[in-house]
Amino acid sequence: MSVRTARGVSAALALAALLLTGCGHDGQGVRDEGDGPGTLADVSTGPVTGPVIDPVTDSGGGAHAGRAAPEPVRPREIPALGPATRARIPAASTQALVVTGEGPDADRATAVLYTRDRVKGWLPADGPWPARNAARGWTGEHRAGDLRSPVGVFGLTDAGGRLADPGTRLPYDHGSAFTARGTGVEGEPLAGSFDYVVAVNYNREPGTTPLDWTRPLGAGRGGGIWLHVDHGGPTHGCVALPRDRMRQLLRALDPARTPVVVMGDAAALSR
Incomplete structure (x- = not known):
């Protein structure tokens, strides 16, 4: 087994252990009732040794920490009209x-x-x-x-x-x-x-x-x-x-x- 492959397996195992212990966020943000979407909590995995795995482009998988799409803005109606x-x-x-x-x-x-x-x-x-x-x-x-x-x-x-x-x-x-x-x-x-x-x-x-x-x-x-x-x-x-x-x-x-x-x-x- 090559050094690069071994390190990749080690990183994946470490990430899986953190998720099992409940250290990851669920990726859900809080949207305020005001003018725009709220912020989303970052996904934290702690220190991981070995090469960095890009969760979007790496074919080896990984957690996706992208932001949720903002909710569509509903056009305002004229107040008090039924x-x-x-x-x-x-x-x-x-x-x-x-x-x-x-x-x-x-x-x-x-x-x-x-x-x-x-x-x-x-x-x-x-x-x-x-x-x-x-x-x-x-x-x-x-x-x-x-x-x-x-x-x-x-x-x-x-x-x-x-x-x-x-x-x-x-x-x-x-x-x-x-x-x-x-x-x-x-x-x-x-x-x-x-x-x-x-x-x-x-x-x-x-x-x-x-x-x-x-x-x-x-x-x-x-x-x-x-x-x-x-x-x-x-x-x-x-x-x-x-x-x-x-x-x-x-x-x-x-x-x-x-x-x-x-x-x-x-x-x-x-x-």
């Missing part, structure tokens, strides 16, 4: 305004704009902003005149307003037809409410001006649901945001991202 609501967001959509009502009968809400990253998932891009909805809250079966805002996921494809285009990439219909007159539910003046609007694609034809009154579901199901400027009181069915936030939203919305609004009370959205 599986049914998430499933209604189109796969092509990477921009979502989430309007969460304080309660099914409440007229106050909070709006947050999210964008979807291909790897990281949904991330907040702007907000939270204060918002108002209809005077009697929310409904899954909106009817004309019920003073409730419709719950659901709706496209945002068309904008307009009494004031000039603030720099949106959406088609923008500008003109005096957006002049708001009269008073709101609580008697507050509506002047300026339609200075900036984004049509919510509930019971309307996408790709038309917000002023188009076509109602695919019929007039009884209501319509004319917009995102518009807050007039200081609850709405008839729309969602209202502060003027500066409406300008900000119009500049942010990008038709290439297939933007949607996800709107409803917290309990309804959690389903």
Whole structure:
């Protein structure tokens, strides 16, 4: 037997003895709940005489002390949205305004704009902003005149307003037809409410001006649901945001991202 072979056998026997006495680690690492994989303990074999055996390239075998592959990172979901609501967001959509009502009968809400990253998932891009909805809250079966805002996921494809285009990439219909007159539910003046609007694609034809009154579901199901400027009181069915936030939203919305609004009370959205 050659000297090299004898030394190799001696090293292998020494390594086997250490493993039998429990001195080796099991190779399992601890992964923290945070942003990345934890560290893996090194495999220790103690002093071994003779030639070093490469556990990866040596055909004579040996313990493999490589690191375990990191667990795949799961893309983030939009907080508080349940599986049914998430499933209604189109796969092509990477921009979502989430309007969460304080309660099914409440007229106050909070709006947050999210964008979807291909790897990281949904991330907040702007907000939270204060918002108002209809005077009697929310409904899954909106009817004309019920003073409730419709719950659901709706496209945002068309904008307009009494004031000039603030720099949106959406088609923008500008003109005096957006002049708001009269008073709101609580008697507050509506002047300026339609200075900036984004049509919510509930019971309307996408790709038309917000002023188009076509109602695919019929007039009884209501319509004319917009995102518009807050007039200081609850709405008839729309969602209202502060003027500066409406300008900000119009500049942010990008038709290439297939933007949607996800709107409803917290309990309804959690389903």
